[in-house]
Amino acid sequence: QMTQSPSTLSASVGDRVTITCRASQSISSWLAWYQQKPGEAPRLLIYKASSLESGVPSRFSGSGSGTEFTLTISSLQPDDFATYYCQQYNAFPRTFGQGTKVEIK
Amino acid sequence: QVQLQESGPGLVKAAQTLSLTCTVSRGSISSGDYFWSWIRQPPGKALEWIGYIHSSGKTYYNPSLESRLTISADTSKNHFSLRLSIVTAADTAVYYCARDDTWVHALNIWGPGTVVTVSS
Numbered sequence: 219q220m221t222q223s224p225s226t227l228s229a230s231v232g233d234r235v236t237i238t239c240r241a242s243q244s245i246s247s248w249l250a251w252y253q254q255k256p257g258e259a260p261r262l263l264i265y266k267a268s269s270l271e272s273g274v275p276s277r278f279s280g281s282g283s284g285t286e287f288t289l290t291i292s293s294l295q296p297d298d299f300a301t302y303y304c305q306q307y308n309a310f311p312r313t314f315g316q317g318t319k320v321e322i323k
Numbered sequence: 324q325v326q327l328q329e330s331g332p333g334l335v336k337a338a339q340t341l342s343l344t345c346t347v348s349r350g351s352i353s354s355g356d357y358f359w360s361w362i363r364q365p366p367g368k369a370l371e372w373i374g375y376i377h378s379s380g381k382t383y384y385n386p387s388l389e390s391r392l393t394i395s396a397d398t399s400k401n402h403f404s405l406r407l408s409i410v411t412a413a414d415t416a417v418y419y420c421a422r423d424d425t426w427v428h429a430l431n432i433w434g435p436g437t438v439v440t441v442s443s
Contacts, residue, residue, distance in 0.1 A: 248428060250428070250429035250430070252370075252430070254370075258435075259419055259421075259433035259434065259435055259436050260370065260419075260430070260433060261433070262427075262429050262430060262431045265427040265428060265429035265431075266427070266428060266429075269427070271427070271429075271431065303369065303370055305370075305372075305429070305430075307428045307429065310383055310385075311372050311374075311383075311384075311385040311386065311387075312372040313372065314369055314370040314371070314372065315369070316369045317369050317370075
């Protein structure tokens with residue numbers, strides 16, 4: 219089970235934003251983060267908890283290991299308003315968190 | 324850049340079988356570096372991992388769907404497919420195919436998704 223918090227986050231352009239994902243048991247660093255905009259497929263942002271996918275802006279970063287992980291956006295941009303999902307790769311089935319929607323404040 | 328595209332009926336009657344195909348272009352599903360995956364998203368809800376198939380033919384399914392699910396691949400056509408039997412309204416969702424990369428251990432290429440509605 220993967221649990222994200224908060225479910226919704228209201229923020230302004232330029233804010234530092236942090237989203238948390240907790241695993242019900244240790245998953246080492248086998249965690250990915252995705253961004254999804256309405257009507258679009260998800261996009262990979264971070265893999266292995268902290269590795270930035272090619273082409274993803276450096277304002278995105280991931281950290282954590284074991285059961286607690288965070289996705290941080292250092293300075294929120296207009297293009298970043300979206301829903302973010304974590305996914306664990308430690309065990310089958312590959313479960314996703316319930317999502318965190320980042321809204322404009 | 325590898326591209327994926329889902330295709331199949333957008334409307335399926337309850338109790339029947341949902342069949343979708345994902346065509347891969349600019350890349351080969353025969354590569355051993357990838358697992359070819361299906362994910363779905365019910366309206367307004369979170370993503371749900373369905374399962375995947377490796378070029379070796381090995382499959383892994385979500386236990387919640389395993390009794391109704393078959394994922395297969397046709398290397399001659401460079402596509403892979405999903406069949407979900409005895410569908411209900413709960414199977415209404417956007418269905419995505421995606422590439423699970425064994426080097427990054429994540430879904431790094433996705434199809435645009437296809438809407439499937441189960442009608443009663």
